[in-house]
Amino acid sequence: MGETVSHAWVLKRRPQGRISREDYEWVETRLSEPGPDQVLVRTIYLSLDPTNRIWASDMDQYMPPVELGEVMRGGTLGVVEASGHADFSPGDIVQGIWGWQSHYLAEGGDGLTKMPVMPGVPLDAYMSVLGATGMTAYFGFLDIGKPQPGETVVVSAAAGAVGSIVGQIAKIQGCRAVGIAGSDDKCRHLIDDLGFDAAINYKTADLDASLAEACPDGVDIYFENTGGSITDAVFKRLNLHARVPLCGLISHYNEFDGVTGVRGPNNYQQVLMKRVLIKGFIIIDYFPQFPQGIGEMAGWLAEGRIKYRTDIVDGLENAVEAVNRLFDGANTGKLLVRCSAEP
Ligand SMILES: NC(=O)c1ccc[n+]([C@@H]2O[C@H](COP(=O)([O-])OP(=O)(O)OC[C@H]3O[C@@H](n4cnc5c(N)ncnc54)[C@H](OP(=O)(O)O)[C@@H]3O)[C@@H](O)[C@H]2O)c1
Numbered sequence: 001m002g003e004t005v006s007h008a009w010v011l012k013r014r015p016q017g018r019i020s021r022e023d024y025e026w027v028e029t030r031l032s033e034p035g036p037d038q039v040l041v042r043t044i045y046l047s048l049d050p051t052n053r054i055w056a057s058d059m060d061q062y063m064p065p066v067e068l069g070e071v072m073r074g075g076t077l078g079v080v081e082a083s084g085h086a087d088f089s090p091g092d093i094v095q096g097i098w099g100w101q102s103h104y105l106a107e108g109g110d111g112l113t114k115m116p117v118m119p120g121v122p123l124d125a126y127m128s129v130l131g132a133t134g135m136t137a138y139f140g141f142l143d144i145g146k147p148q149p150g151e152t153v154v155v156s157a158a159a160g161a162v163g164s165i166v167g168q169i170a171k172i173q174g175c176r177a178v179g180i181a182g183s184d185d186k187c188r189h190l191i192d193d194l195g196f197d198a199a200i201n202y203k204t205a206d207l208d209a210s211l212a213e214a215c216p217d218g219v220d221i222y223f224e225n226t227g228g229s230i231t232d233a234v235f236k237r238l239n240l241h242a243r244v245p246l247c248g249l250i251s252h253y254n255e256f257d258g259v260t261g262v263r264g265p266n267n268y269q270q271v272l273m274k275r276v277l278i279k280g281f282i283i284i285d286y287f288p289q290f291p292q293g294i295g296e297m298a299g300w301l302a303e304g305r306i307k308y309r310t311d312i313v314d315g316l317e318n319a320v321e322a323v324n325r326l327f328d329g330a331n332t333g334k335l336l337v338r339c340s341a342e343p
Pocket residue numbers: 049050051132133136157158159160161162163180181182183186225226228230246247248249250251252281282283284325326327328329330331332333334335
């Protein structure tokens with residue numbers, strides 16, 4: 001097959017504020033045919049995640065920061081194009097975190113997980129509802145939130161990848177699901193398409209009044225994706241023994257490395273008065289339990305009880321600009337880059 005031309009986004013400097021095109025360099029390399037034990041993979045989908053902004057910074061974080069000069073880290077799904085490794089054959093669908101590059105030459109199959117592709121399940125499902133995103137919703141909500149039928153659940157960034165799944169699992173558990181999102185269209189989508197009981201546009205609504213109306217019995221679980229003024233408003237309505245799975249704080253990510261740092265909730269005393277459990281979690285801690293979570297989620301998906309949406313941007317060359325869609329609220333559902341066509 002000869003040489004393969006590969007393209008990659010390499011981190012050139014640490015972003016200040018929003019990620020910009022100047023923070024990255026577009027690099028071309030030539031990969032030779034895979035030798036013994038090597039596997040050549042073509043990237044099909046790249047996951048864009050709010051945490052890309054964290055990985056690009058050198059703040060104290062849950063994984064080593066991406067080093068300057070390194071290919072930007074990112075969750076990926078691809079197809080094996082050629083293989084010198086006994087366990088991988090051309091056409092195999094594989095997942096990994098080989099990052100923002102069009103091709104990957106894996107040594108010894110390192111970092112490649114062969115996907116047991118299920119009939120009738122589209123490939124983008126493995127990068128969303130049946131991938132790390134879906135599992136973040138599943139384990140964060142069920143393991144930390146410990147929902148009981150009849151309880152009220154509020155989720156922020158509710159029309160996004162994680163939030164949209166949290167609200168639907170809340171309904172499956174017999175809870176009242178209230179979503180907070182950034183547009184009227186997203187709020188309509190939550191109620192009409194995903195079965196949320198209520199939705200609040202935090203950009204236009206009086207948050208306090210809308211939450212009082214949407215949560216007449218208070219809030220038992222707040223699935224935290226944003227931080228900021230949404231948190232302050234929801235905390236006022238937390239019930240006794242409420243649970244707060246702390247999944248993300250996207251409203252702060254562009255300021256983490258600034259001098260100001262991150263504000264906590266302005267009504268922290270509520271945690272004491274209401275004996276609230278707040279627990280931060282990172283989905284990688286749940287990797288060993290993924291088969292169980294994916295199994296149950298796949299069942300709900302097949303029964304039509306869980307729906308998912310992917311928001312797809314075409315072309316790896318557009319990845320840097322596209323990641324800011326997450327911070328602008330331009331995405332609905334899981335944001336992916338389609339780097340090349342599905343086989
Ligand atoms: N702990 C973990 O292991 C883990 C794993 C995955 C994701 N996460 C976290 O989960 C959260 C959601 O991630 P995701 O991948 O599902 O992304 P997403 O929700 O699909 O996209 C991010 C959404 O956040 C909202 N947003 C952006 N800036 C905001 C702000 N200043 N205030 C309020 N909302 C804002 C936007 O929607 P609107 O239009 O509604 O503003 C945007 O669509 C993030 O905080 C992420 O870091 C954590």
